[in-house]
Amino acid sequence: MASIHNDIPLPASAHDVWDAVRDFGALHRRLAPGFVTACQLDGDARIVTFANGSVAREVLVDCDDARQRLVYAINNERLKHYSASVQVIAEGEAKCRLVWIIDMLPNELAAYVQAQTRDAVIAIHKAFPA
Numbered sequence: 001m002a003s004i005h006n007d008i009p010l011p012a013s014a015h016d017v018w019d020a021v022r023d024f025g026a027l028h029r030r031l032a033p034g035f036v037t038a039c040q041l042d043g044d045a046r047i048v049t050f051a052n053g054s055v056a057r058e059v060l061v062d063c064d065d066a067r068q069r070l071v072y073a074i075n076n077e078r079l080k081h082y083s084a085s086v087q088v089i090a091e092g093e094a095k096c097r098l099v100w101i102i103d104m105l106p107n108e109l110a111a112y113v114q115a116q117t118r119d120a121v122i123a124i125h126k127a128f129p130a
Helices: 014-022 024-031 107-127
Strands: 002-010 036-042 045-050 055-064 069-074 081-090 096-105
Touching: 002 107, 014 024, 014 081, 014 096, 024 036, 024 045, 024 107, 096 107
Parallel strands: none
Antiparallel strands: 002 096, 036 045, 045 055, 055 069, 069 081, 081 096
8 A cells, every 4th residue: 555645834823724724615715726726525524626627526534633644535437445634733833833644555656646746735825825
């Protein structure tokens, strides 16, 4: 199983970043604008449209305010397994880290997903500028 780890330092309070992460239906406006172009809630899932035109249905697995951790999963014909967690860790009053871990199968898609996460990290940095 492929694991993709992103440890993203941000010049924003953990409270502000967590508020954006936990706003599950506002991914395109608050956390990754430009990388995600649309996001629509559908029950316990969100339908996400990416800048490259691909669309994914991400199911909310857990949203833990105490740990500032959100978990979502994708289940489709291309992916045998896809589970991701996003956790916000405070580093003082005005800085934090966003730790985003994706575990997925098949391994052959890992390079594509890794490239997508690089673009997402750029968008996240733009959402929380210094």
